[in-house]
Amino acid sequence: MDKSYARLGLYIDGAWRDAATSAPIIDPATGEEIGRVPHASVADLDAALAAAQRGFDAWSAMGVDRRTPILKKAVSLLRDRAETIGAIMSREQGKPTAEGTAEVLRSAALLEWDIEEGRRLYGRIIPGAAGMANSVVRLPIGPVAAFTPWNFPASIPARKLGALAAGCSVILKAAEETPGTACEMVRCFEEAGLPAGALNLVFGNPAQISAYLIASPVIRMVTLTGSVPVGKLVAAQAAAEMKPAVMELGGHAPVIVCADAAPETVARAAVMAKFRNAGQICTCPTRFFVHRSLYERFLSTFADGARSLRVGPGSDPQSQMGPLATERRVEAVDSLIADAIGRGARLVAGGTRRKGPGYYYEPTILADVPPGSRALHEEPFGPIALVLAFDELEEAIAAANAVPYALASYAFTDSARNIDLLTRTLDAGLLSVNHFGASQPEGPFGGVKDSGLGQEGGIEGLHAFTTLKYIQLKTAA
Known part of the structure; x- marks a missing residue:
């Protein structure tokens, strides 16, 4: 085990914790073990779900004026640590360190766009009959379950963490092959002052964790980047619970x-x-x-x-x-x-x-x-x-x-x-x-046919983390 690699753990309710079980992390350049990724238990998942609900209640109530500085601080920390995180990414994923560093900087750019656009999640006024005021407001959808793969362990989670800019809380199930990158990204949000429970990080058996989280009434939206077979399975699980989902799947x-x-x-x-x-x-x-x-x-x-x-x-x-x-x-x-x-x-x-x-x-x-x-x-x-x-x-x-x-x-x-x-x-x-x-960052990203469902990025991606409410107010007798 390489102690210089990364500090790993589950992050739940604003605190880092170990797990009873773990699995090896392999350096693809050497084939050697460099660390062990903690696997969340059912008790850990229950704690993350409860924290995500509390975190959503607190985070969404803060308002965009108080959320924005915290998120901008996290982006600033990401940029400051880009080379360090890029080197960690190279160890666990294999890509050249320069590519890893560039990916972290791109992650910061993706998040920065969502943060700025989160200040402009506008609704609209609808003209109606005399004595009626009709409006549409856009609200954060609730706690989000986000599942990400190993090939871009910084930029893909960054797209999912745009949910924070919409006022949602997130449970991030990051890839077991590249946990160090995810942990270092989460530390940036922790040190920026994100409230406990607004962001939670877990690792473990992908099929078991996805099924457990999606079935929970706490989770209100699901987003996944992965293979077509896994995406179809997760989309079906979300549909069975009547939960909206964004699937960014394979390409050719x-x-x-x-x-x-x-x-x-x-x-x-x-x-x-x-x-x-x-x-x-x-x-x-x-x-x-x-x-x-x-x-x-x-x-x-x-x-x-x-x-x-x-x-x-x-x-x-x-x-x-x-x-x-x-x-x-x-x-x-x-x-x-x-x-x-x-x-x-x-x-x-x-x-x-x-x-x-x-x-x-x-x-x-x-x-x-x-x-x-x-x-x-x-x-x-x-x-x-x-x-x-x-x-x-x-x-x-x-x-x-x-x-x-x-x-x-x-x-x-x-x-x-x-x-x-x-x-x-x-x-x-x-x-x-x-x-x-x-x-x-400014444009929508997503596929058609078997390549996906919905969009990430752009205003379309940010809207995916919101829900609409139509309000009809009678102002006169």
């Missing part, structure tokens, strides 16, 4: 490179976009549909860039891609690549696990991938890029739409006709044209 993002694009420029940009966080990103560009006239030029530049990436431990400033987060991710990536090659795909770069300790996998590019390949239909969630040629844009759009995922999408073209066609017919919650950016 297409990239359509039209005939008027600059193939080498797009390919060079694609290298860092594809292999950032070792491809473990729900918005990660994965299926590259390239116009046949540009195909070989794009593929050559893309492959050269992938082969030149420096793969190593996140603690090494020279590393451009770290290890995969877990052994099971390595096995899953290996299986998808073997299946595609077995069906006739052409291996252009990578394709092997690096020898030695840790969960390293070479950045991999497969060309001419046959339609039946699993990698074309299952989210790879790893450093795999699939490249295919097309002749007509409609053909590329049809292929892009031929999966149940519809989260992020990317296109490169200067043609107004192409942009119009892509906007109208490409299945996706997000479309980025001529760049690989997928989201920003």
Whole structure:
């Protein structure tokens, strides 16, 4: 156990506590245990639920004028500690420390936008009959159960913690693989003066905790980022309790490179976009549909860039891609690549696990991938890029739409006709044209089809943590 790694614990009712049981935390760069994550008991969950109710009563009653300075202080602390938290994130998740630091700073930006917009959760006045005053007010929905994964252990919780800006309390069930990041984030809110119970942090068996929290009458809203199967299960549990839910689930993002694009420029940009966080990103560009006239030029530049990436431990400033987060991710990536090659795909770069300790996998590019390949239909969630040629844009759009995922999408073209066609017919919650950016704090973030339900980010995301009340006041006899 590495004592320099992070201080871990459950955070319930404004206090840190240990747990009777725990599980190992593995450094993906070495495969060695660096700590143990505490697992909440039923008694711990009951305490968190009771605290969340008390915390909501106190926090929502404070009013936006008193809540805002506390939340801004927490954001300031996050920024001050970005490098420290980024290093912790690198140890437990694998990404380069610089990426971890940048993620913490992005988390601060996400929270800051919600905090500012929380001051503008406006209702409206509705004209009515004489003697009647009709209005709509927007109120915090209540205690929120938030479930987050390991791939972005700071920025994804930050989206959920926007609920605090709406006046809600939160029980955060963060990922067991990356507890140190979550604990350090919660400490920022604790030290900023957040009232006891407004934010609670638990870890443990995901299925048991989600079922227990969602079934509790204390919880009034559910938000989850995770896989499609888990999201469907949690959404069904929430629906059974008539509780609203926001589900941000998997993706298998297409990239359509039209005939008027600059193939080498797009390919060079694609290298860092594809292999950032070792491809473990729900918005990660994965299926590259390239116009046949540009195909070989794009593929050559893309492959050269992938082969030149420096793969190593996140603690090494020279590393451009770290290890995969877990052994099971390595096995899953290996299986998808073997299946595609077995069906006739052409291996252009990578394709092997690096020898030695840790969960390293070479950045991999497969060309001419046959339609039946699993990698074309299952989210790879790893450093795999699939490249295919097309002749007509409609053909590329049809292929892009031929999966149940519809989260992020990317296109490169200067043609107004192409942009119009892509906007109208490409299945996706997000479309980025001529760049690989997928989201920003001001805009809504969410998918359609199997990729999700509802929106995070933007005013739509903040509204998800509120409920409407229509008031009809008779002012005259």
